[in-house]
Amino acid sequence: MPLVNFLIYLLTMIGIYSLLAMSLNFQVGFTGLINFGQVAFFLIGAYTSSLLVTKAGAPLALGFLGGMALSGLFGYIISIPTKSLKADYWAIATLAGGEVVRLIALNEGWLTEGPFGVMSIPQPLRWLFSRDTYPLFYLFLVVALVAVAYLVLSLLTNSPFGRNLKAIRDEEDLCLSLGKNTRKLKLQAMVVAGMVAGLGGALFAHYITYISPENFRPIETFLMWAMIIVGGRGNHLGAILGAVVIQLFNVSTRFIGGYVPLGADSMAALRMVIIGVLIVLFLLYAPEGLVKEKKKVYH
Amino acid sequence: MDFSQILANGLVRGAELSLLAIGLTMVYDILGFANFAHTDYAVLGAFLAYSFSQALGLNLLFSVILAAAVTGLIGIGVDKAIFKPLRRKEAKLVISMVCSLGIAIALRNVVRLIWTSHTKRYAIPVLKPIEILGARLTLIQIGIVLTGFLFMILFHLLLHRTKFGKVLRAISDNKELASACAIDSEKMIQWMWFVACVYGVIGGTMIAMEHLLYPRLGFDIIIPVFCAAILGGIGNPYGAMLGALTLGLTENIVLSLDFSYLVSLGGLFDVGPIQISTGYKPAIGFVILVAVLLLKPTGILGRK
Numbered sequence: 001m002p003l004v005n006f007l008i009y010l011l012t013m014i015g016i017y018s019l020l021a022m023s024l025n026f027q028v029g030f031t032g033l034i035n036f037g038q039v040a041f042f043l044i045g046a047y048t049s050s051l052l053v054t055k056a057g058a059p060l061a062l063g064f065l066g067g068m069a070l071s072g073l074f075g076y077i078i079s080i081p082t083k084s085l086k087a088d089y090w091a092i093a094t095l096a097g098g099e100v101v102r103l104i105a106l107n108e109g110w111l112t113e114g115p116f117g118v119m120s121i122p123q124p125l126r127w128l129f130s131r132d133t134y135p136l137f138y139l140f141l142v143v144a145l146v147a148v149a150y151l152v153l154s155l156l157t158n159s160p161f162g163r164n165l166k167a168i169r170d171e172e173d174l175c176l177s178l179g180k181n182t183r184k185l186k187l188q189a190m191v192v193a194g195m196v197a198g199l200g201g202a203l204f205a206h207y208i209t210y211i212s213p214e215n216f217r218p219i220e221t222f223l224m225w226a227m228i229i230v231g232g233r234g235n236h237l238g239a240i241l242g243a244v245v246i247q248l249f250n251v252s253t254r255f256i257g258g259y260v261p262l263g264a265d266s267m268a269a270l271r272m273v274i275i276g277v278l279i280v281l282f283l284l285y286a287p288e289g290l291v292k293e294k295k296k297v298y299h
Numbered sequence: 300m301d302f303s304q305i306l307a308n309g310l311v312r313g314a315e316l317s318l319l320a321i322g323l324t325m326v327y328d329i330l331g332f333a334n335f336a337h338t339d340y341a342v343l344g345a346f347l348a349y350s351f352s353q354a355l356g357l358n359l360l361f362s363v364i365l366a367a368a369v370t371g372l373i374g375i376g377v378d379k380a381i382f383k384p385l386r387r388k389e390a391k392l393v394i395s396m397v398c399s400l401g402i403a404i405a406l407r408n409v410v411r412l413i414w415t416s417h418t419k420r421y422a423i424p425v426l427k428p429i430e431i432l433g434a435r436l437t438l439i440q441i442g443i444v445l446t447g448f449l450f451m452i453l454f455h456l457l458l459h460r461t462k463f464g465k466v467l468r469a470i471s472d473n474k475e476l477a478s479a480c481a482i483d484s485e486k487m488i489q490w491m492w493f494v495a496c497v498y499g500v501i502g503g504t505m506i507a508m509e510h511l512l513y514p515r516l517g518f519d520i521i522i523p524v525f526c527a528a529i530l531g532g533i534g535n536p537y538g539a540m541l542g543a544l545t546l547g548l549t550e551n552i553v554l555s556l557d558f559s560y561l562v563s564l565g566g567l568f569d570v571g572p573i574q575i576s577t578g579y580k581p582a583i584g585f586v587i588l589v590a591v592l593l594l595k596p597t598g599i600l601g602r603k
Contacts, residue, residue, distance in 0.1 A: 034393060036335075036400070081593060088333040088396055089529070089592055095335075096522045096585035107578040218518060222404050225397070269411035269514075276405030280381055283398050287390070 008135045012207060014247045015142035019149055019200035021227040021239040023193040029233030029293070030157055031189040032169030033082065034091040037098025038224050040078075041194050043216040045071045045201025047105060047112060050121040050211060060124045064202045071198025072191045074101075079190035083183050098221060106213040117212025121205050142203055146240070149196050153236055156192065165189055166234075219272065223250075226275045229282050232289025241290055246275070305551045307434035311509065313547030314447025318502030319520065320527040320539035321454055322495030328471050328534035329491055330382065332395040336403035338524055339517035340496050341503025343406055344370035346414050348504050349421060349512060359421060367500040374496035375489045377402060383485070403517065411514040419512040443505045450501060451540050458536065463490055471534070519581065523550075526584040530591050532598030541599055550583045 020042055027033045049067035052058040058066070078097055082090055105112045112118070129137050156162050167175040168182050175182050205211050223246060231242020253271050262270065282289060319341060326334045344366045351362035381402065385395050428435040458464035466487050469477045478484055506520060527546045531538025558573045575583075591598060 034396070081589070084596065085592055086596075087393060089596065091396065092333060092522075092525045092529070093585075093589055093592060096525075096588060099522065100582045100585050103579060103582050107576050219404070222400065225400065229397070265416050266412055269408040269416075272408040273405050273412060276401045276403070276408065279401030280398050280405070283394055283401070284381065284384060287394065 005135065008139050010247065010251055012135070012139045012142050013251075014244050015139070015146045016200050016204050016207070017224070017227065017247055018146050018240045018243040019203070020197050020224050021231065021243045022149060022153055022236050023197035023200070024224045025228045025231075025233055025236065025239040026153060026157075026193045026196065027189060028228060029235070029239075030162065030169060031165045031186060032087075032172075033079075033186060033190070034087055035078075035094045035193075036091050036218075036221060036225075037078070037094035037096070037101075038197065039216050039218060039220040040074060040094075040098040040101040041071045041197030042201040042204070042220060043098075043101055043105060043213075044074050045198030046205035046211050046215070047118070047201075048198070049202035050118045050205040051111070053122055053206075054118060054120070060122065060206070063206075064199065067202035067205075068195045068198040071201065072195040075190035075192075075194025076187060079187045082186050082190075095218070095221075098218060102213050102216050105216070112213075115213060117210060117214075118205070119210050121209045121211070123206050123209065138207055142207075145199060145203065149199065150236055150240070153192075153196070157236070161185070161188070222279075223275065226279050228289070229279050230289055232291040232293065234293030235291055238289055238291035238293075245290075249274075301433060303433040304435065305555050306548070307431070307436055307440075309548030309551040310544070311436075311440045311443050311547070312550060313544035314444045315502055315505045315509070315543075316520075316523055316527045316547060317447055317540045317543035318450055318498045318505070319524045320531070320543045321451075321536050322499045322502075323524055324528040324531075324533055324536055324539040325467075325491055325495050327528070329467070329488060330386075330392075330395070332392045332399065333525070334399045335396065335521065336377075336399045336406060337495070337499055338503065338521045339403045339406040339410075340370055340374055341499035341520075342507075342512075342514065342517040343373070343410055344496070344500025345504040345507045345512055345516075346410050346419075346514075348500070349419055349507075350414075352422065359423070363501065363504050366504070367497040370500045371493035371496040374492040378489065378492045383488075403521075407514055407517055414514065416514060419507075421508050421512070423508060439508055443509060446501065446505065450498065454498070454536060457494070463487070463494075467491060522581060522588070523584040526588040526591075529588060529596075530598055532600040535598070535600050538598050538600035545599070546584055546587060549587060550580060553583050554580060 020038065023041065024035065024038050027035050027038075045067040047067075048070045049063035052066045053060055053063040078094060081093060085093065106114055108114070109116075123134070123138070124141070125137070126134060157165070164175070164180055164185050167178075167180070168185060172182060204215075208215075227242030227246045228239055229242070230245050231240070232238030250271060253267065260267065319338060323334060323337045326332070326337065347369055348359070348363045348366035351357045351365055352359045355362075357365070381398055382395060385398065423439060426438050428437045429441070430436075431441075456464075458468060466477070466482050469480070469482060470484050470487055474484060503516070503520075507516065523546060527543035528539050529542070530545055531540065531542025554575055554577060556574065558575075
């Protein structure tokens with residue numbers, strides 16, 4: 001039975017990270033926006049939903065929607081400087097922005113409980129299930145929401161809106177010269193990405209039932225980057241596959257931990273060394289990732 | 300805290316950051332991408348210096364020099380293995396930037412793997428602070444300021460009195476023209492990495508000497524270092540120095556400000572002193588960074 005429970009946990013986490021990777025892929029792979037502060041969406045979604053439910057006594061559905069809304073709003077705010085900033089300046093600013101959001105969660109104890117974190121976050125429809133069957137229900141919930149996100153994002157990227165985003169990624173000046181409002185398009189892309197990642201955050205918080213600023217270290221952003229680099233950018237399937245590969249790697253190395261003469265801290269470090277090297281190797285030798293983007297050619 | 304103390308603390312911080320910002324800005328100028336691994340090279344070097352002095356029993360000063368040289372060679376090696384192939388493929392600069400992020404994670408965790416996550420301290424005797432013009436400074440801090448300014452002057456001489464500096468400026472001005480004049484820019488890029496890493500290691504070691512040494516230090520200082528480089532005008536080494544000093548001062552001034560006057564509406568209400576929590580110290584650089592990026596993205600001195 002422990003193995004089955006573990007499998008359910010693994011699949012649930014893969015589902016949650018699929019949402020985060022799809023969101024990052026929507027920014028990087030489709031719109032060409034290099035966001036190094038993706039973890040901020042994750043944090044905002046998780047904290048907003050759990051605080052709304054535990055402190056304000058809001059119903060769970062409202063918590064989820066609030067998390068998505070605030071995360072989308074954050075996407076709106078950080079998309080404002082893309083108008084005037086070069087891609088690398090914006091990347092630096094997002095890295096710093098992600099860290100500032102974590103500092104706020106850490107320092108504003110009256111709101112977020114600071115380093116102690118938010119405890120006993122309620123779970124949706126918990127009373128309907130027994131202790132053993134609830135994780136399975138949650139897995140279904142996550143999978144269903146990943147499917148919905150996949151469908152919505154696919155519809156968006158296959159629409160004229162999505163083609164405009166790809167045009168920004170490939171040739172922004174050309175896009176401008178065709179009279180497209182690239183600023184507004186980027187803004188819309190960031191709001192959508194923020195909402196998807198915010199949903200991932202809310203799902204994470206109500207699954208784990210305890211969150212603290214430690215869950216949202218910058219390393220989470222790099223894991224999501226590893227997912228889209230390994231999986232391949234510019235298509236949603238690649239992001240999901242990347243989430244599967246990286247999470248499997250992450251968790252399976254935890255399993256073999258008992259057979260390797262290394263402490264937990266060293267194991268974690270070794271894992272991150274491999275992920276860093278993986279990012280570099282993929283960018284050098286397989287820049288398109290495992291699933292290549294299907295480019296349409298018009299004749 | 301009185302003003303001379305704030306000024307002194309700002310000067311120490313500025314001296315530390317400037318040596319790191321110089322290397323970052325140089326890589327950006329010559330290769331065109333933001334190197335997110337820069338501070339992690341510096342921390343690797345600081346750990347090497349720690350081991351040279353603790354395990355091998357070498358003199359601390361000599362250990363730092365040796366560590367800087369070794370890290371410089373590592374910098375060249377990484378460039379040959381990763382950035383040079385990318386340059387040859389003429390990959391987008393964004394790819395190099397994301398690669399540097401991968402390198403940063405790998406380096407940071409190699410350090411963690413070798414030296415564990417525990418904080419380290421250099422074997423420096425703790426001495427009573429000395430009072431200079433009303434500011435209390437430890438000997439280490441005085442040494443940091445002097446070393447910082449010494450290396451800034453050295454950098455100026457390097458740029459203007461050596462062939463390397465001349466060639467570097469030529470490449471920075473016009474890469475095609477430089478290579479048309481038979482300048483081997485690839486060779487110069489190797490040297491540039493070496494200098495950038497050496498300066499980074501000295502800056503990083505100074506920060507670790509004043510505070511503590513731990514693997515995550517590299518991430519904790521990357522934002523202020525970027526901020527310093529951009530504040531002065533990225534690509535401009537003098538801007539990096541000026542930006543670092545400005546940031547060092549601003550951080551210390553902002554943290555010492557008392558905002559109770561604002562909240563009490565000019566003395567109408569009785570309010571205790573209100574100061575920004577030191578927990579937000581890393582955020583000050585960020586706020587300045589965003590303000591500069593939005594208002595004057597070319598920085599104080601402008602991009603060269």
